[in-house]
Structure formats: structure tokens, C-alpha cells
Amino acid sequence: MSDVPAAAGRAARDTASALDPVTLAVLKGRLEQIADEMDATLFRSAFNPIIAEAHDASHGIYDPGTGDTLIQGKLGLPIFVGAMAFAVKLVIGKLAQSGVAPEDGDVWIFNDPYEGGTHLSDFKLVRPFRYRGDLFCYLASVGHWHDVGGNVPGNYNPSATECYQEGMLIPPVRLFRGGALQQDIVDICLANSRQPKSAYGDLFGQINALDLGVERLTALLDEYGAGTVRRALGELKERAAALMRANIAAVPDGRYSADDWLDNDGIADTPLPIALDIAVSGDRMTLDFSRSADQCAGPVNISRPTAIACCYVALKHVFNDVPANAGCLEPIDFIIPAGSILSAGRPKPVGGYTETILRVIDTVFSALAQAVPDRVNGCAYGTINALSLAGHRRDGSRWVMFSFFGGGHGGHPEGDGLSHGNAPISMATIPPVEILESAYPVMFTRWALRPDSGGPGRHRGGLGAIYELELLEEQADVFLFGERGRYAPPGVLGGDGGATNRFVYQQDDGERSPPMASKMTGISIRRGQRVRIESPGGGGYSPARERSPGAVARDVRLGYVSAGQAREAYGVAVGDSGAVDSAGTDELRAKPAGGAGNRQRG
């Protein structure tokens, strides 16, 4: 390809000073395609469904000096878009500290969550990329492995008090040296996993993705020249920053606050505040989390890099025209005090980071709703409900079913929220019931929408779901890591909150719910016994009393809303025929609204 005459011409123009906007547009597409292709390669060849189906992985191109994100694939997990830069920065720091040069053919591997972001399940591979001898950039790959050791299969250990209980922790070490695989490192990683085959497959999927990135980037640089591509990367970053500044400038100056809570940390049953004060001044914005809880004993802490990464996700959802690179964060300042639940350090457990970042995102939506009501939506269901069932089959083999579940999205300016969506931090799809049943000894008895779970509003929140399954083997241990068991996903602009999360499991003496509401470890169930998740709906948008009675009657007819909720939350009387009872509705709506509101303890 590189011998195409026109390409040679382009490379020859490499030294020209200004980069024309057309070449920039072309290169943007080419660079994004490289990152997308790295994503797609890993998804297709990964072993564990968390990467293959849930796309809990990401790839990108990073600044050789600062580690800043330059290009990120569109297909990967949104939260990594912000977090990966910190992973690359960690490697750059380690190289500087140890006096090691970033060599071609070296690949660094680690899962340190404190400097590199997220949690131990996420293995990061960082590879320096040299072009004709010069360090051009870093390429990186991150993927969520099925199991990395620790006390709980699948690593969502709700009772961890130190990271050592959550799994192995690998600091940045070289997996490849000068192109040679260090089998010792592979052996250490695999020896610490309950699912070594899966980890092996995922690791090589990540290596393949990096190889592919090197190949494609080399071809692109051959065609356009390193100088042109480097200038394009710099300019794309500057344009993202300019676009974000323009977005912020359109937000009225002022201070906007939101308060939300986590149910508990899984250790002490105490609510943990996540509170945000946004200050907007001109084209800059400060996110101040000083009023949030201190770091806690249980695994809902997150590191500072993770906190910044999830704010980035929230802002990208609101200002979604800004390209995904480090420029987006340039006009944003963060205040996260040391010792905060949002800046935890070793060895505080961080395994449940997903729950905390979802709450941080909710506070961003709730605060910005006051400033830019036409750009924001009600909060989504706000918990991933990591459910793990583990046991042994009759032949003695071990099985672990580990999955995340869905819920409702918030109502928004254009309409009702999406029912049964994926979490704002991810584009994960849920595995099919039939795949789960063919792989594990379980039978689902319900896979249904959850009526009355959408937060009432002029635009209703989407519905959560009810998943109920029955055990077909003798015995299994059940673990759940969830949230929103006590604090509902808030609505915005007067919309009500969605239904809270509910978990029910059968024992010999009947049905029970976990004392920690949304977190549970080591419960044993027997053949024929069931467990059930009832996931939250999304928050409503604008007051429920403003919803048209016809739309409410339709919701009742389709079973999304009960006649009772129609009366109480919406002030709409629906007759037995399914039609709106106008007189009854007038009477109900004449009374002051008594909506469930937000922040109500369930």
C-alpha cells in the first residue's frame, strides 16, 4: 500500500507548516478507524463475555510525553476513555523513575487501580510506539478479565476491606521485552485466576489488538509522514478543548449543587454522601466534590483518576458533540480532597467502583439540570447489579455465572426514558437467557419489565426489569453487588425518582432480602430455590402532573404504570375501560401534587 504514488506525494509534503483542514478531517477518520479496529479485534477474539458481549474494554492512542488521550475507539467502554490516560501516565512515570527507555517491542502490563484507574479486574497493556526510531505515541489496551483471584469469583466482593481480598495486584511490569514474551509474567497472572483459560484468551486478544494498532499506525505514518500526523493529533486535541469551552460558555455562570447517596459500603450500613458543587465561570467549569464522604472501609471507594474519568463520561453525555480526547477536560478543574471516597489510596478496596462512578455521574446530571435543562435527562438506574452464582456440577467441575443487569434510563427533553438500557458508563449488552441457561445450571422464570418502576414525570423514566432464576443443581453460593436499594435514581426538573433496587432470594423458610439492601455475600441456595432482581427505573423529567392524561392511560393499558400509580403520582384517574376518567382526573389534579419526589428512603 505504501508504494502508492499519491501517498508518497503526501509524505513528501510532510514538512509543510500549516495543516490544512481537509487533511485534518481525513486523518481524524483514519486515526479513529485504527482505534475502532483494535476494539473490534479484541471483542471478536476475547474469551469472557464481559469483553466479548459487554465490550468492557477499550483501546487508544496516547501522547508520548504526557500520556494524554489523543484518539480513543468509539466501541469500547465509555468510562475507559477518561481512565486510560492515567494508565499510560503511570507507565511514563515508571519509565522515568527507573531510567528505562520506552523501547519498541516492549509491552507493559498491570492492573493497579490506584494510579491506573478503575479496579483490579481491568488489565491494562501499554506499548510504546516508535516510528523510524522516535517515540511517536503509546498504544494501550484495557480489558475486564473474568476472574483475577481474591475472595469472590468474578471479583465483586462486597465485604472486602483491602484490595488484597479483591484479587491479585500486578504493578507495571514488562510482558514483552524487545518483542519477546516474558512467559513468567503470563504464568503469574494465570496462576492467580480461577479462569486461567479465559484470562489467557483475553490476554492474547489484547496483544493481537496492540499488534494490529502498530501495523495500521505504521502504514498511516508511511503514507502521511510522522510530522503531519503529529500535528493532526495536536490540532484535534485543541479543537476538542475549543468545543468544550464553547459548550461551557453557553452554560449560565453560577453555582449548581447536587446531593446523592450510596446505600452503604457493604461493611457498615451507613449512607455515604456523594455531593457535587459545580461552579461555572465564563468558559471554565469547576467540579468540587469536597462535601462527599471520606474514603470508607468497604469496596465503594474510587481513585482520583477514576473520579475524573467518570466526570468526563457524564459531560460527554451532556455535550456529546465534543470528540473523545484529552482536550475535553482542558477547561475543567477538579476539587477532590485527599482522603475522599473519590480519591482513595492503597490498600482501600475499590472493587465496586462502578457503583460510585454511576452515582458521581448522577450528581453531574442533577446539578447541570438546573443550569441547562434542555440538555439533561433524568438519572439512569444507577447500579450494575453484579450477580454471581457459583457452585459445582455433579461431575465436580466448578461453575461461576457472573453477569450485570440492566434498568431504566431517565426521561429526557424529547421523550420517555429507555426501558431496560445499559449503564451510562458502558455499551454492554446482556447475554441471552438461552446462552446463560445453556452454560449454567439455572432456569430463568422471569425476564420482564418491572411495572411502576419508571420515575413519574412529564416524560416518564424508562422501566427497570425483573429477572428471576431458579437453581437446577444441588447448591450454589450467591453474591450480589448492587446499589440504589435505598436511594432512588433521581428525576430532574421536578420529575420523580424511579423505583429503588430490590433483591429477593428464597431460603427454606421463605423469601428474604439482604440486610445491606443491595449487597450480599456467601448466601447459599438449594435446588429449586430462586433469586430475583428487581432493578430500578430511570428518573422522570419535569413534573408528573404535566404528563398528558392520554399518555398515562396508555401506560396503564400497556401495564407500564398501575392504576394506583396513575392516581397517586400522575393525578390521573383511569376507568375500568382503560379510558381517562376526565372528571376524576380534574379532581385529582386540583389537589396539590404528592409525588414520591427524590431522595426518599425505600
Next chain:
Amino acid sequence: MEQPRTGWRLGVDVGGTFTDLFFFDVATGACDIAKVPSTPVDQAVGLMEGIARSVDDLGAVVTVVHGTTVGTNALLERKMAPTGIVTTQGFRDVLEMRRRDRPHTWGLWGTYEPVVPRDRRLEVQERTLADGTIHTPVDVAAVRQAARTLAERGAEALAIFFINAYANPANELAALEAVRDIWPNGHIVGSSEILPEIREFERASTTALNAGLQPVVGAYIASLEERLRAGGFAGQLLIVQSNGGVMTVETAKRRPIRTALSGPAAGVIAAGRIARAAGFPNIITGDMGGTSFDVALIVDGESALAAQTTVDFGLVVRSPMIEITTIGAGGGSIAWVDRGGLLQVGPESAGADPGPVCYGLGNDRPTVTDANVVLGRIDAGRPIGGKLDRLDADAARAALASHVGGPLGLDVEAAAEAVIRVANAAMAGAIRLVSIERGHDPAAFALMSFGGGGALHAGALIRDVGLAQALVPRFPGVTSALGCTIADMRHDFVRTLNRPLDAVDLAALDREIVDIAAAGAALLDAAGTRFELQRTLVEFDMSYVGQTHTVAAPLRLDIGKETAGITAAGLRDAFERTYRRLYGRLLEDVPIRVLNLRMAAIGKRPGFDLASLRPEDGLTVDAALTGRRPVRADGEWRDTPIFDRLRLPAGARIAGPAVLEQADTTVFVDPGLQARVDEFGNVVLERVA
């Protein structure tokens, strides 16, 4: 049953704007084309009018092969018949819950309206386990009651979808049997009939959509048949499927979901056949219309098939179809400068109405076509399609100056060239996606460009992607219609095994393959068509145990009446060859899993000699020259010769820059390239040697 030796074979492709017809005289090899406006309300009207243009006596037509968008449009516009679903207790929301996704990565403003509303999805007691065991027999009385309720609620079609029916369809078949005598029509379908494959949402969606299309597509085909018969047609009507094969009308009425991508599929088939005849077995097809650029890959004459497609968010059709990658870069795609100062083309499109600025129908934002007009590549005095007398080049210039030139600091010509470059880059990206990203070197491929606008960009794409050549067929505007006349008959089958390779019951699998092959042959025999050849393709979806994505591993088998000769070693070899090609490395000591068996029964229909498309003798290059005009390329205006493409002789070589014009397309020969007319009337664009 035998096709007569003489008479017309007719291919018809009904698109959104035009109905294209391709006539082929079986006896003489003569061919003819026609293009008439489509009639959206009843596509049969335009179709009959098109036939009447060229054929006086329908009795002389032996076969009509039809690529239809009736099903496609019903899906896109959600105009299916009201449908009811009877399903397993606890699972009525599968269709609405999808796979827990959302429409866009960034921004949480999704909404979703299921095609079957919740009050027309009813549950009954029944349950089959994943291993096929019947846990709870189906309550047939409840099924009948549910069907009655659904009919009362307005359902005209009925889908029965039970969990794990792929593993054992007994409960579903019992339910189907129970409703047959109470349902007011024949529009009843079970998920295990449509798609006996694991994954409940995809199966439920495909089944529900098939049910909802049955009344719509069935009525259309019935009306078309009636009109044809009334006109004296005594031959066979065949319908093109999304997989590029044809099927009988009986099959099409029962399986209308297979027509979801009927029209575009025929175009790819034709492109493949023309290119192979011209000596290009490896091609990438590029179909540029008003709003999109559709790309497909053909390797060694075979088009790649995709297992499923998403018509719209949450509207999934799982059925083998020609894999077509679509990007929003067509002639009507709008060029704009975003708030970050970056030039973008599409995805917003001005479509055909109001269309580009130069149409003068009310759009004032510049499009790709406007840029081509400003650069002189499209003759403003000779618009394609025949709706307008001339194009407003001044308006196009003004729009480009204000929306692109101004914000970027470029003069209007530079702005137009920039728009073309960015559009080409997007198209090049789509081509890379289907070639490089699938492990194919584009240098081994030629681009086959069809659709109205593609030939203006083909030359640039050779350079951008590093393709070997580009081909523009003789009649690019009727490629799909031509494809209809030569497509093979094809029936696809799928069975889920979902077993580790070493646990597969090879004897049972062997029997299953023999049985499916026999069933496929029976279907072909029953079609009443003469085939030159029948063959059966066998492919397995396989992976390493633990992976959830599979690779499609083809397997050559010699299927006899008693045995197909399947072996574990053969399966392993097929998997490893495919896996190595896709991912480079095999994994050691990891067991292999066999998920699905896929088979296709193919009846090769008589082709026709594509040499009949050769330009007539006695033409000369000089006589084909119609004039000269300034055309801009690589930053300068050049005095450029204009040729009447259809009057160029075989063997002609035209050096770029040059413009070749014909009624349905314009070919731009970039500087540095030459256009060669081959023995099949194709224009081959290539680098000057």
C-alpha cells in the same frame, strides 16, 4: 416445468425513485433496459408499466425475477400488519427489553417502541430447558384462548415464540397446531420454523417481523401475480432474497423476512458476476445513491454473508444476507463545518427531495453533488435521472462559498474539492473496513462502482485505498435488475448444536446434514425451475470453549444419500484454518465448541453470456467525443474531453482527465488514470502503465 428455450427473461428492481428493468432474450442473447418512475402505493403498477415499455406480449416472458423493497419499506416505516405474540410464561417482554442496549454511545436520550405492543404479547404455561428437555408441556387450551384474545385485539398475524424452542420445538409445534383452525388466516409462524437458533431476542424479533410482513408482502405478491397472469404471463415469478439467491413466490409469502435486503443484494450478485466474467474475481462493490454509499466484498466470486442486520434501533433481523456496509455518504450528503472548525460530510442528507442545492427545490446547504457540479464533473445542462432540465450551478457555488469556503477560509473551488476529498475519505474508510479489517489486501481488489454517483468517485478511491482498478459496468443504473436475471436459487438452513467438539454426536450430525441436504434438494426440485447445477454449502459457527463470538468455518463435504462424511478432524481443521486467517494465532490446549450448523441449498440458474453487453462493432473514439469543458482536479481547471460512454468502442483507451457520460451515470477519469473499455462493455479505470 422446463423453461422454454425462447422468450424474455426479465429482472425487475423496484427502488424508492425508479423501477429498473433488464430484459434478456433467451434465444438471441439480446438485452434491453428500461427505467420508469416507481409507484410507491402499489409497486406493481410501475412494474407493469415498465414491462409494457419493452414487451408487447407477456406470453413471451418466461421468467420474471423481482427484487422488491416492499418488505424493506414496511420494516423501515414500521408499516407491518398488526401482530400478536404468544410466548412462554415470564418472557413476554423479551422483544421490548432487547439485549439491554441504547441507540448512541454518548447521550442518553433513547426511546424505543416495540413493533408488537405489550398488550398483544400474551404468556402461556410451557417450558423447555436448554438441553431440550420438556420441563412443562404446553397448555394448548391457554394457547387457543390467547390467540382468540389477540385476534380480538386486532392482530392479523400471529407469532409463537417459546424459550429454548431451538433446542426442542415440540411445545411450539403443538401450539402452532392448536391455533391453526381458529386463526382467521394463514399468517401464523413459530420461531423454530423461522430461526431454530440459540439467542431468544434475535429469534423473537425475526419471527415477529416475519409474521408482521406476511400479510403485507403476501398481498403485494398476490396482486403482482394476478396482474401478470391477466396480461397473459404464463411463466415463473421468482423473488430475490437478502442472501442474493432467489426463491419461489410460495416461499416468499411464508418467509417475507428473507426479502429485507432484496434489492441491494441483487446488485451485489450482478456486480460479482460481471466482474468475474471480466477477469476480476475479487471485488469490492460500491453503490453510491442519494443518501448512502453501500459497500460489499466479493472474494473468489463469492459474496460475504452476514448472519444478521439491525434495520433500526432494536429492530433485528437474523437471517443470512449479503453483507453490505452502509455509510452516510451519498450525492445528497450535506457538507458542513462543525463548531470545532472541522469539515464534515453527512450523515445528514438532502436526499432526492429537496435534493442538492443545484436542484433548486429549496435546500440551501451544499451537498456532494453540488461540489461535483462546481468542479465541472457533472454537466449542469445534463442532469441525471431526467426530472430536471438543468442544474443551478450558481446556487451550488453560493452555498459552498457560504457554508464551507467562508468558515474554512477557502475559495469556492477549493471548498468544493475539499468536500469531495472528505467524502472520498469516508468512502475509503468504508472500503478499508470491509477489506483491510477482514484481513484482505485492497491491492488485490477492484472496485465495482454502480448507482448514479459512484463513478464520479471511483478513480479517487483507487488512489485513496490503493485498489488495483475500478470497474463501471455498462448499465450501472440497472445493475440490481440485471442481477435479478442471473441470481441463483438459494435456501438457507440453521441448526444449533452448542456442544464441545469432542462431545458432538458425529453420527447424528452426519444424518442431520444428509437430511437437510435432501430437504434442500426437494425444495429446489419443487420450484419448477431448470438448474444447470445443484450444490450444498456447509458451514459451522465455531469458537474456542469460553468465547461467545464464533467464526464461520466452511467445510467441503461430499454429501451422499447415506453419509456426508463428517469427521471431528475435518471440523477442527476447518475451524483452525478460519481462526488463523482472522486472528493470526491459534490457542493451545483450549477445547473447541460447535455452536451452529449452517447449510445452503443452491440451484444454479442458467446464466447468460455477458459478452452480449459488448459495444456494437463500428464505433470509434473520435465519434464518441461530444465536446470539451473545463473540469477542476488537483487544484487546477483543465480543458477536458467529454465522451458519450455508450458510443465508445471495445478496446478504447481514454487518458484522464476525461468525463464519460451516459443517461444514468457520469464517469470521471482522474488525471493520471486511464479508462479502458473491455469486451463486456465495462469501463475499467486504472493507473497509466
